[in-house]
Amino acid sequence: MAEIKRAAKVGKKTSSSRKRVPSKGVAAEFWQLRLYIAGQTPNSVAAVANLRKICEDQLKGQYRIEVIDLLEKPQLAKGDQIIAIPTLVRRLPPPIKKIIGNLSKTESVMVGLDLKPALK
Amino acid sequence: MPRANSKAVRRGIAKSPTGIQGLDEVTGGGLPRGRVTLVCGKAGCGKSLLAMEFLVHGAVLYGEPGVCMDFEETEEKLASNVASLGFDLPALAKAKKVLVDYVSVERSRITETGDYNLEGLFVRLEHAVKTINAKRVVLDSIEALFSELSDTRLLRAELRRLFRWLEDRKLTAVVTGEAGERTLTRHGLEEYIADCVISLDHRVTEQISTRRMRIVKYRGTAHGTDEFPFLIDSDGISVVPITSLALAHKASSERVSTGIPVLDEMMEGKGFFRGSSVLVSGTAGTGKSSLAASFTRAACARGEHCLYFAFEESPGQILRNMRSVGIDLERWVKKGLLHFHAMRPTSTGLEGHLSSVHKLIGQFRPSVVVVDPITNMIAASGSHDVKSMLMRLVDFLKVKQITSIFTNLTLGGDPLQKTAATVSSLMDTWIILRDSKPNGTPRRELYVLKSRGMAHSREPRELVVSRRGIELGRVRRNHPVATGIAGAEAVSGAEEGEWPK
Numbered sequence: 001m002a003e004i005k006r007a008a009k010v011g012k013k014t015s016s017s018r019k020r021v022p023s024k025g026v027a028a029e030f031w032q033l034r035l036y037i038a039g040q041t042p043n044s045v046a047a048v049a050n051l052r053k054i055c056e057d058q059l060k061g062q063y064r065i066e067v068i069d070l071l072e073k074p075q076l077a078k079g080d081q082i083i084a085i086p087t088l089v090r091r092l093p094p095p096i097k098k099i100i101g102n103l104s105k106t107e108s109v110m111v112g113l114d115l116k117p118a119l120k
Numbered sequence: 121m122p123r124a125n126s127k128a129v130r131r132g133i134a135k136s137p138t139g140i141q142g143l144d145e146v147t148g149g150g151l152p153r154g155r156v157t158l159v160c161g162k163a164g165c166g167k168s169l170l171a172m173e174f175l176v177h178g179a180v181l182y183g184e185p186g187v188c189m190d191f192e193e194t195e196e197k198l199a200s201n202v203a204s205l206g207f208d209l210p211a212l213a214k215a216k217k218v219l220v221d222y223v224s225v226e227r228s229r230i231t232e233t234g235d236y237n238l239e240g241l242f243v244r245l246e247h248a249v250k251t252i253n254a255k256r257v258v259l260d261s262i263e264a265l266f267s268e269l270s271d272t273r274l275l276r277a278e279l280r281r282l283f284r285w286l287e288d289r290k291l292t293a294v295v296t297g298e299a300g301e302r303t304l305t306r307h308g309l310e311e312y313i314a315d316c317v318i319s320l321d322h323r324v325t326e327q328i329s330t331r332r333m334r335i336v337k338y339r340g341t342a343h344g345t346d347e348f349p350f351l352i353d354s355d356g357i358s359v360v361p362i363t364s365l366a367l368a369h370k371a372s373s374e375r376v377s378t379g380i381p382v383l384d385e386m387m388e389g390k391g392f393f394r395g396s397s398v399l400v401s402g403t404a405g406t407g408k409s410s411l412a413a414s415f416t417r418a419a420c421a422r423g424e425h426c427l428y429f430a431f432e433e434s435p436g437q438i439l440r441n442m443r444s445v446g447i448d449l450e451r452w453v454k455k456g457l458l459h460f461h462a463m464r465p466t467s468t469g470l471e472g473h474l475s476s477v478h479k480l481i482g483q484f485r486p487s488v489v490v491v492d493p494i495t496n497m498i499a500a501s502g503s504h505d506v507k508s509m510l511m512r513l514v515d516f517l518k519v520k521q522i523t524s525i526f527t528n529l530t531l532g533g534d535p536l537q538k539t540a541a542t543v544s545s546l547m548d549t550w551i552i553l554r555d556s557k558p559n560g561t562p563r564r565e566l567y568v569l570k571s572r573g574m575a576h577s578r579e580p581r582e583l584v585v586s587r588r589g590i591e592l593g594r595v596r597r598n599h600p601v602a603t604g605i606a607g608a609e610a611v612s613g614a615e616e617g618e619w620p621k
Contacts, residue, residue, distance in 0.1 A: 074247035101234035112231035
């Protein structure tokens with residue numbers, strides 16, 4: 001919990017510099033990501049693996065992933081308004097972003113997370 | 121409180137009563153239990169309201185807790201929307217009878233990066249259902265998902281899975297859907313709903329809005345494909361059903377006095393049949409209302425409840441006018457036996473009037489109903505609707521064994537020709553009031569043109585409305601009935617009968 005609080009502070013402080021698209025190693029923000037799954041389905045397992053890989057490649061040392069299994073904690077689905085599974089929520093840096101799917105399309109995950117500008 | 125009509129429950133399919141007045145009658149007991157029902161229609165047609173009434177009535181009246189997944193309104197907004205109907209959602213939520221889960225749907229599409237499903241929705245629904253042990257579910261309006269998710273093929277497959285999921289858990293569900301251009305719903309949800317589809321419609325003709333309900337499909341249940349008018353007011357939805365699909369109402373042989381001794385005499389000395397319908401036609405100022413008031417007074421004097429629908433005058437005006445002809449109705453109003461209901465004929469469509477007539481009759485439970493005059497009610501609607509509407513009303517009154525008097529204003533000429541045939545054929549008794557000038561002296565006449573099931577006099581009587589009320593005298597013999605063509609047959613028939621020569 002303490003970590004989340006600290007992260008929120010960091011996120012706030014750096015919100016002015018956030019507009020610039022961060023690239024590898026440049027982003028100073030702390031990334032807090034939450035992945036919602038429902039049981040160990042192939043999609044869920046794939047999503048966890050895909051997310052870990054992307055984060056290790058792009059955000060090494062400055063991210064935290066929280067995996068929430070809704071079969072265990074169904075009451076948590078409402079908070080982030082989860083409908084689809086898997087859903088990835090970028091809690092930090094703001095704004096909150098949602099991405100759904102098993103995250104197999106690395107390019108679109110990076111665009112969705114603002115790790116890469118969208119193709120014109 | 122509305123009740124389910126247990127009599128109408130048919131064997132075979134189990135029903136979950138909606139508690140919505142009229143709807144349970146039309147559907148033979150409610151919505152199919154343990155199945156999914158689709159309620160569709162354009163924005164503002166009342167589908168969300170129907171769904172919420174189904175849910176809240178289920179929780180309050182039938183001991184079936186319910187979950188509402190609302191894709192449009194937040195819990196707070198929904199609670200304030202239905203508060204006007206007397207539904208206290210926060211209290212019901214506290215008592216674990218109703219649970220509302222607002223599902224926020226993003227206006228823009230969410231980034232989709234590979235395979236997914238709607239398991240999140242299933243988890244939420246299951247959690248909600250388990251929390252309050254729900255038996256009923258409302259999904260309003262699940263089509264909103266189509267704006268958030270681009271993979272419509274997946275979405276359709278998931279919706280199909282969701283409906284099956286609901287049925288597997290034996291949940292009785294109502295799903296709402298926005299009307300499409302050519303299809304019942306914009307995204308064709310009707311394809312997945314096998315058991316029951318109800319379509320709502322709201323249209324405005326001649327600046328009068330009418331709402332109609334149609335049961336498009338109801339598997340395993342005989343249902344009318346007719347459109348049923350319905351009304352939304354402070355009590356929610358009420359549907360005006362065809363109360364008797366067959367002419368099965370029982371005919372009473374009990375008689376009730378007309379309140380005018382000579383008129384009773386003209387009708388075998390006994391008056392009207394209880395539960396029969398009486399039409400009083402006449403030009404302006406011939407004493408139609410006085411006749412109705414005389415009957416009302418007599419009924420109140422017997423201790424019966426009367427409901428007086430006034431479409432032309434205010435209750436105060438009627439009371440004053442009747443007092444001037446020696447008919448004191450005020451005392452019965454004070455005693456609580458007589459209840460006036462005044463409304464402007466054009467304030468709502470004919471359906472609206474019928475709907476409120478139904479409702480008031482349900483509340484007041486009268487033995488006598490007066491509609492004064494029915495002419496204005498007809499004027500409020502296109503003529504082609506009138507017959508079926510009136511038939512419903514007359515049937516409804518007969519089933520309830522309520523004696524009814526309808527006054528009908530005719531404009532000049534012969535009242536026989538001026539009275540719509542559609543109206544008169546529904547009536548058991550038809551009394552004509554008219555002005556005549558037999559010897560150049562104008563006077564009023566009353567005669568009974570028809571009265572089913574009795575040997576009534578067809579002799580016209582002079583009618584005098586004085587401070588002592590309505591008095592009928594004998595018409596001189598040398599002036600027999602001078603009726604129009606329509607009346608000629610009835611008169612010639614009478615000549616062979618009881619008419620004294």
